[in-house]
Amino acid sequence: MxxxxxxxxxxxxxxxxxxxxxxxxxxxxxxxxxxxxxxxxxxxxxxxxxxxxxxxxxxxxxxxxxxxxxxxxPATVVNAEVDEKVRQIQETEGRPVNRKEKQNLKEDLVHQMLPQxxxxxxxxxxxxxxxxxxxxxxxxxxxxxxxxxxxxxxxxxxxxxxxVSPAESIELTLTEWLKSNHVPNPFEFGDEAELKAPQQDGGILRCKNEDLSREDIQAHLTSGKQVTRLGLTWQEHIDFIIETDFALKRVKATDMLMDEQDDLVDPTAEQKVDADFMLISAQVGQLYDDLVRAFTGSDA
Structure with a gap:
């Protein structure tokens, strides 16, 4: 887990x-x-x-x-059955099938198909x-x-x-970090980011496995693009992507963190869950505290 x-x-x-x-x-x-x-x-x-x-x-x-x-x-299966029912009605009764009748046919078919x-x-x-x-x-x-x-x-x-959402725009904070090539301790930049122009029809630049300090990436920031996803590493223990709603995606424990944990020999299900939860709750709690501090300058 x-x-x-x-x-x-x-x-x-x-x-x-x-x-x-x-x-x-x-x-x-x-x-x-x-x-x-x-x-x-x-x-x-x-x-x-x-x-x-x-x-x-x-x-x-x-x-x-x-x-x-x-x-x-599957919608394709249901729709195919509805189309067949409609075809049969049109052929046998010689009349069109309106939208409401189609919907009723679909509901009846779903009712019949659910048990299987x-x-x-x-x-x-x-x-x-x-x-x-x-x-x-x-x-x-x-x-x-x-x-x-x-x-x-x-x-x-x-x-x-x-x-949880910081008062200041997350996009602005992430953009400033990448522009200045500086992220607050104990975080480090990862190798992934998404930059988006603020205009509705503006361009999007997605970088993966890249050095985010590259000149061409900095040029996009200078031209007005904002960071909407940013890869970070916390204390060399956890890698993740932070998004503009403060959600963390693709959270992964680094090899360094896993190497620090004692391996259980043939653990029971209860022992495994207990060990995993001890690790998760301790690490994620500290990560959360540091994230809040990084975005607000104060403790959680």
């Missing part, structure tokens, strides 16, 4: 978990889709299907895992850091992170959180 994406949400009011949190999670336990359900979303154990615990707590951080099932009905549809499953990870009053979610898309928060909000009854 390693978080490949990081989205940060800060509590707007001081938050503490209820004493019966585990029982509240049980009320929203994942249940497989019924015959006519298109999707299902609920909590599952971080330790796997054979474990009943729905959270794992360590150093005032609480790990959660949600499971989603989605019935797969294949299911696609995925896990969504996140944790609550009560010390920092923070929720960290491993999702690349904002809407999927909101689904996770929505499930947690339903579980708790309320959830006063908002996305």
């Amino acid at each position: 390693w978080f490949r994406n990081l989205r940060f949400y800060r509590f707007s009011d001081t938050f503490a978990l209820p004493e019966d949190f585990e029982n509240q999670l049980q009320d929203y336990l994942f249940k497989p889709c019924g015959r006519q359900d298109q999707s299902s979303f609920g909590w599952c154990s971080p330790f796997g299907a054979d474990n009943a615990l729905l959270t794992h707590s360590l150093n005032n951080c609480h790990l959660l895992c949600a499971r989603r099932e989605e019935k797969v009905l 549809a294949f299911s696609r499953f995925r896990l969504s990870w996140g944790y609550i850091d009560l010390t920092r009053q923070l929720i960290v979610i491993d999702e690349s898309a904002a809407n999927r992170a909101e689904d996770f928060l929505g499930l947690l909000r339903s579980t708790l009854g309320s959830l006063p959180v908002q996305p």
Whole structure:
């Protein structure tokens, strides 16, 4: 288990978990889709299907895992069936089929096909850091992170959180860093960036595996392009891409970090999750503190 994406949400009011949190999670336990359900979303154990615990707590951080099932009905298959039904009606009844009738045909077909549809499953990870009053979610898309928060909000009854975002424009800060060829400690530049002209129809320059201090890249910045994605390395431990909504993508532990960890010999599922979460919560917490300090000049 390693978080490949990081989205940060800060509590707007001081938050503490209820004493019966585990029982509240049980009320929203994942249940497989019924015959006519298109999707299902609920909590599952971080330790796997054979474990009943729905959270794992360590150093005032609480790990959660949600499971989603989605019935797969390819649009091309559904549309082909609808077209065939329309053709049959036109031939047998000699009349056109209007848009509303087409939609009703499509809904009826989906209803008939759902019980035979294949299911696609995925896990969504996140944790609550009560010390920092923070929720960290491993999702690349904002809407999927909101689904996770929505499930947690339903579980708790309320959830006063908002996305973490510095007051100053992130694009301006990233652009200034790259223009000056200086990034605050303990960060270093990676080898990837995206530069975009502010005009609606302006050009986009994407660099990968490149020296970002090159003269031609600097020339694009001088001409007015702004940095919208920037690769960074934190403390030689974590590589990532930061975007303009303060989300971190393609988060990866460096070899240096992994070499510093003691290898467990034949760990159980519980031991593996515990070791991974200890590493993630400690490293990501410090990374978050340093990011806030880099963007605001003050502590989180």
